[in-house]
Amino acid sequence: MALREVVGIFFLSAVPLVCLELRRGIPDIGIKDFLLLCGRIFLLLALLTLIISVTTSWLNSFKSSQLHVKEEEEKNEKRQKLVRKKQQEAQGEKVSRYIENVLKPHQEMKLRKLEERFYQMTGEAWKLSRGHKLGTPDLPEEPSGTVEEVVTVALRCPSGSVPRRRFLKSCSSQVLFDWMMRIGYHTSLYSLSTSFPRQPLAVEGGRSLEDIGITVDTVLILEEKEQSN
CATH class of the missing domain: 1.20.5 (Single alpha-helices involved in coiled-coils or other helix-helix interfaces)
Structure with a gap:
């Protein structure tokens, strides 16, 4: 324009x-x-x-x-x-x-296989059971370290860990097996023995820790039982 x-x-x-x-x-x-x-x-x-x-x-x-x-x-x-x-x-x-x-799902299956292989190699295949939970019995309340008549028990585990817990000397000796199962070692596969001299610990439900000789702080050996063919 x-x-x-x-x-x-x-x-x-x-x-x-x-x-x-x-x-x-x-x-x-x-x-x-x-x-x-x-x-x-x-x-x-x-x-x-x-x-x-x-x-x-x-x-x-x-x-x-x-x-x-x-x-x-x-x-x-x-x-x-x-x-x-x-x-x-x-x-x-x-x-x-x-x-x-x-x-x-593939990764989960692979992890399950690795877990199964690990527990089979360490003798803890019972942990793979899905039917019921094992190793979770009730334990008495842990007493204070200032209370008299208290001993500290340590377990030297096959994995190298050393868990510790306090118990009253008057506790039933069965509490040691309950504690063992609580941390993942079933009594059908593992046993307890004293460190020195090395001998199986005589645990009975009717006897206390003091009755089986645990009167001072003690280290116990947790070892795998020999499996019979």
Whole structure:
């Protein structure tokens, strides 16, 4: 639109100059010739106006088409981003389901096999039983270290650990087996013996710790029984 206005102003301003030049070059020009000349000039201006109008319309339509193409490209890019996002979410869900349904069960089964192998090698296969819990009997409340008639008993386990616990001397000696089972060593597979001299500990339900000779702080040996074929 601005281009058309500029050209129009240019030609309108050129008309008087053209007339002046024609008058200087042709002093005896008649009215008829002058009218013909003006008609030609106006015809030329109309033609130029038409050309400018068509050109401007074409440029506007070209710009509009470019803008439309750009908008379509932006829409396509947004759609592609949305599609990629949905694909990534779907892939993430597939990965999560694969981990939950395949990897986790496989890892758990592998860990169970390693656990079974470990307990079989250490002679603690009874821990693999799912039927009932073992090694969890009730124990008397542990007395304070300031109470009289208290002894501290330590168990030297096959694993290398040495758990310690305080008991009253008047406690039943059976409490040693209960404690042994409580920490994971079943009496059918393990036995207790004194450290020096090395001999099996005579534990009986009717006898107290003091009766079986535990009157001072003591370390007992927890060892695996020999399994008969």
